[in-house]
Amino acid sequence: MTEITLTTFEWLPEFPRGYVRDIRIRWALEEAGLAYTVKGVPFKDRSNDHFQHQPFGQVPWLSEGDISIFESGAAVLHVAEKSEKLMQSDPKGRSEVIKWLFAALNSVEAASLPWFIFQFSGDDKETEGGNAINSFLASRLTHMEDVLAEREWLTHRFSAADIVMVDVFRVIDRFDGLDDHPNCRDYMQRGEDRPAFKKAFADQMAFFAEADIRMCGSDDS
Numbered sequence: 001m002t003e004i005t006l007t008t009f010e011w012l013p014e015f016p017r018g019y020v021r022d023i024r025i026r027w028a029l030e031e032a033g034l035a036y037t038v039k040g041v042p043f044k045d046r047s048n049d050h051f052q053h054q055p056f057g058q059v060p061w062l063s064e065g066d067i068s069i070f071e072s073g074a075a076v077l078h079v080a081e082k083s084e085k086l087m088q089s090d091p092k093g094r095s096e097v098i099k100w101l102f103a104a105l106n107s108v109e110a111a112s113l114p115w116f117i118f119q120f121s122g123d124d125k126e127t128e129g130g131n132a133i134n135s136f137l138a139s140r141l142t143h144m145e146d147v148l149a150e151r152e153w154l155t156h157r158f159s160a161a162d163i164v165m166v167d168v169f170r171v172i173d174r175f176d177g178l179d180d181h182p183n184c185r186d187y188m189q190r191g192e193d194r195p196a197f198k199k200a201f202a203d204q205m206a207f208f209a210e211a212d213i214r215m216c217g218s219d220d221s
């Protein structure tokens, strides 16, 4: 079997740890029970090879033989194709997973990302632009609140779509954006309670902690 390699930054400061998008792919691989190795690339000096794999100079990407996939959603989909646990095999079930995975990225993350950048900037002035960003996300979450009132997972059982949606929600929750959306928060919590998520999270934290040790030469320095 061809080896699967997941590439992320070799080191990052504390703040993004636990939220770096390689967690989506780690989580999918853990759910699928597939073996993989994780490789680090420098954050500062991004090589031509890095840009060959990820044209925006970002992480993560997944490699398997001569296949190299950037975009975390595409990589999760690639893993999902290998596991009935993440992707239903019947055409209807499959289309449900795919559409919700795209909804997580294209409808919810498309609203949460500008909101996150705005929150992160610390700009608390009331502006038309800021209000528009806030209501764009609030509208998406209000609709998700209704969707999640009726179901445990996005499709009739846990799938790759939930991995991406839950991870999108995690970033929103980090800035208290789910406070008025209890169904969204409970759904996120159900995802985070899964053993495969816990393993992916712990492994990402350990990966960067090991990099700290390598950089400092000792863990108590």
Ligand SMILES: N[C@@H](CCC(=O)N[C@@H](CS)C(=O)NCC(=O)O)C(=O)O
Binding pocket: 019, 020, 021, 022, 057, 058, 059, 060, 070, 071, 072, 073
């Ligand atoms: N749409 C991309 C976004 C990737 C992304 O934002 N990666 C972040 C880490 S989570 C990154 O590489 N940030 C550094 C940069 O943008 O220079 C995906 O989902 O893979």
